[in-house]
Amino acid sequence: MTVSKETIDSILESILHAPVKLYALMVSQRPNHTLIEVELDHLEHPYGSVSLLECEQVSRKLNEELERISPDLNYTLKVSSAGAERKLELPGDLDRFRGIPVRLVYRVEGERGEKEGIFKILDRQGDRLVLEPFSKRKKGSGKKREAFLELKDILKGNLYVSI
Template sequence: MTVSKEVIETILDRILLAPVKLYALMVSQRPNHTLIEVELDHLGHPYGSVSLLECEQVSRKLNEELERISPDLNYTLKVSSAGAERKLVIPEDLDRFRGIPVRLVYKLEGSNDKEGIFKILDRKEDRIFLEPFSKRKTKGSKKKEVILELKDILKGNLYVSI
């Protein structure tokens, strides 16, 4: 017996309570086994991190629903947070994670892809205003602002500095 990704999404829509929402869902069907991987996002947390308790609650409720609708299903369920260095959904996350360091891969006209770590200062329409990020504190020196066009950002993820 199998269960579709759409059925699992419908169940998650019912059991997830704001500010926790679905970030990603992967369902891998194998001949006699299904792997279900759920990644959660917390809209109220600065980095979107979901607690272990929240993951446990979603896992328990999803297990109960799967057992109810498909008692013969042989599956493994993994529920986790999307992670502190998650992939960014562009452009939405550029507004959401303003002020937080991000690693961006971008292109500039006539050059190869570039990569940098920046703090998001602002976004106005299709322009992103960034400040280069450094772990070292520099006294008195103002960092040069970088402005990128939204179309030039190839990918990005949150960056956690230690």
């Protein structure tokens, strides 16, 4: 017996309540087994991290619903946080994670190839980002350096956690 991704998505919709939301859902069907991977996002946490307790609650409720609608289903369920270095959903996450270091892959007009950098997002002015190149070194009393990047030039990004 199998269960569709749409069915699981519908169950999750009824289980999840703000500020926790679905970040990603992957369902891998094999002939005798289904792997269900759920990644959660916390809209009020600075990095979007979901607690272990929240993961456990979603896992328990989803298990209960799957057992109810499909008792013969052979499956493995993994529920986790989207992760501290999650992929950014562009352009929306650029506003959400303002002030937090992000790794951006971008192109520079007139140059070949891609560039990569770590920045703090200072502001968004329409289709233009105001960035500060990120450094792990202690800040001096010097003036902040600013960089500008057009949204259309950003290819991908993810949160960056410095250690």
